[in-house]
Amino acid sequence: MTTHISHKTLPQNEDQSSRTTSGDKQLPTLRGLQFWLYATNILSPYLPVYFSAKGYTSSQIGTMMMLGPLLAVLFQPFWGYLSDKLGTVKKIIAGLWAMSILASIGLFQSSGYGSALFFATMVYFFWLPTLPLMDSITIKATEKRGVSYGSIRLFGSMGYMTILIGTGLLFGSFVGIGNLSYLFWALWIPALLLLLRLRDEPTEGERMTLASLKPILTKGSFLWFLLLVFIMSVPHRMHDVMFSLYLRDAGGSEALVGYSWALHALFEIPAFAFLNKYLHKVRELTLLGLVCLLYTLRWTGYALATAPWVMVLLQAGATVTYAVFWLTAVYYTVRVLPKQLISTGQSLLSMVYLGLAGMTGGTIGGWLFDNYGGPSIYWFAAAASLLAGCAFLATEFVSQRRTFGR
Numbered sequence: 001m002t003t004h005i006s007h008k009t010l011p012q013n014e015d016q017s018s019r020t021t022s023g024d025k026q027l028p029t030l031r032g033l034q035f036w037l038y039a040t041n042i043l044s045p046y047l048p049v050y051f052s053a054k055g056y057t058s059s060q061i062g063t064m065m066m067l068g069p070l071l072a073v074l075f076q077p078f079w080g081y082l083s084d085k086l087g088t089v090k091k092i093i094a095g096l097w098a099m100s101i102l103a104s105i106g107l108f109q110s111s112g113y114g115s116a117l118f119f120a121t122m123v124y125f126f127w128l129p130t131l132p133l134m135d136s137i138t139i140k141a142t143e144k145r146g147v148s149y150g151s152i153r154l155f156g157s158m159g160y161m162t163i164l165i166g167t168g169l170l171f172g173s174f175v176g177i178g179n180l181s182y183l184f185w186a187l188w189i190p191a192l193l194l195l196l197r198l199r200d201e202p203t204e205g206e207r208m209t210l211a212s213l214k215p216i217l218t219k220g221s222f223l224w225f226l227l228l229v230f231i232m233s234v235p236h237r238m239h240d241v242m243f244s245l246y247l248r249d250a251g252g253s254e255a256l257v258g259y260s261w262a263l264h265a266l267f268e269i270p271a272f273a274f275l276n277k278y279l280h281k282v283r284e285l286t287l288l289g290l291v292c293l294l295y296t297l298r299w300t301g302y303a304l305a306t307a308p309w310v311m312v313l314l315q316a317g318a319t320v321t322y323a324v325f326w327l328t329a330v331y332y333t334v335r336v337l338p339k340q341l342i343s344t345g346q347s348l349l350s351m352v353y354l355g356l357a358g359m360t361g362g363t364i365g366g367w368l369f370d371n372y373g374g375p376s377i378y379w380f381a382a383a384a385s386l387l388a389g390c391a392f393l394a395t396e397f398v399s400q401r402r403t404f405g406r
Contacts, residue, residue: 062366068124080347168258235381292389
């Protein structure tokens with residue numbers, strides 16, 4: 001039976017108890033940081049529309065949106081290693097956020113494709129690594145305080161949803177997509193103020209060394225898990241980049257783009273809020289296999305849809321696809337790796353999802369869109385998800401046969 005990652009059974013020593021007093025501001029700070037960090041992800045749904053208005057092709061947009069994640073692949077484990085080695089997440093996040101904001105200034109001042117490509121790459125190169133780092137410190141804080149990771153992470157979906165609803169209203173009635181930069185920069189103000197209140201969470205167990213990476217690099221089952229996550233993630237990351245363009249081509253407005261992604265985030269919230277209570281009752285690999293099959297149905301729906309409102313409604317499928325996938329993958333990583341490797345493991349997971357799968361999805365998606373039209377993206381996505389689902393279920397089946405055969 002799958003081990004339950006129970007937060008309530010963790011031992012409470014005197015230091016941990018002192019952290020859970022009413023004066024402890026760590027959890028409220030993390031809720032706020034998750035909210036505003038994901039609010040700054042306003043670029044993901046709107047940048048493709050912004051670039052399209054500047055006359056770039058779908059292939060060019062796919063490259064601009066995903067070259068940064070590709071480069072981040074090379075450095076994502078480094079940030080996790082560095083945070084474990086130095087014992088600080090806060091300072092690394094602060095530095096990465098500062099560089100991302102500076103790069104965004106160059107992005108919105110760019111007038112040509114070359115400079116836009118460079119600065120868009122830098123924005124995501126510095127911003128993306130902060131997601132697993134924030135997850136890492138959130139996991140450590142919640143474990144010590146006896147609450148679930150999902151109860152904090154749901155504030156990220158709330159922030160993303162709230163900002164997209166607000167920007168949908170603004171772009172629909174008051175301002176144009178050309179003012180995206182001012183909205184983006186304004187969102188960083190509360191995030192930076194909250195970061196000042198954040199405290200680092202000391203890592204329990206031995207300090208990270210290069211030798212301690214061996215359990216990850218030699219753990220074949222975990223590497224196989226990451227490969228299946230990659231196959232599963234390519235369609236999702238393709239959708240992240242191309243859906244806004246697909247919706248616009250079907251007649252959707254800039255405001256509808258915002259509302260569609262807000263609906264996506266809205267339906268993630270109940271999954272993040274309640275899945276933690278039931279995750280231990282299902283084997284992780286089995287659940288991931290079933291999620292892939294649900295992804296297959298969802299992508300097929302997008303391929304067949306012709307009306308914008310149908311495409312928007314399909315965004316609600318995030319409840320039983322992305323949210324379940326991400327929480328399950330995070331908990332599996334935490335369960336199978338030593339505590340001192342959590343940050344590094346989370347970085348590897350995000351490296352695969354945001355980096356490798358991101359660049360692959362953006363490149364393939366842009367090429368399919370330009371050459372065969374929007375529906376071809378989702379037929380490809382359905383086929384890849386079906387393959388990943390069968391592989392996850394087969395892996396669990398083989399694992400159980402080996403267990404019972406002993």
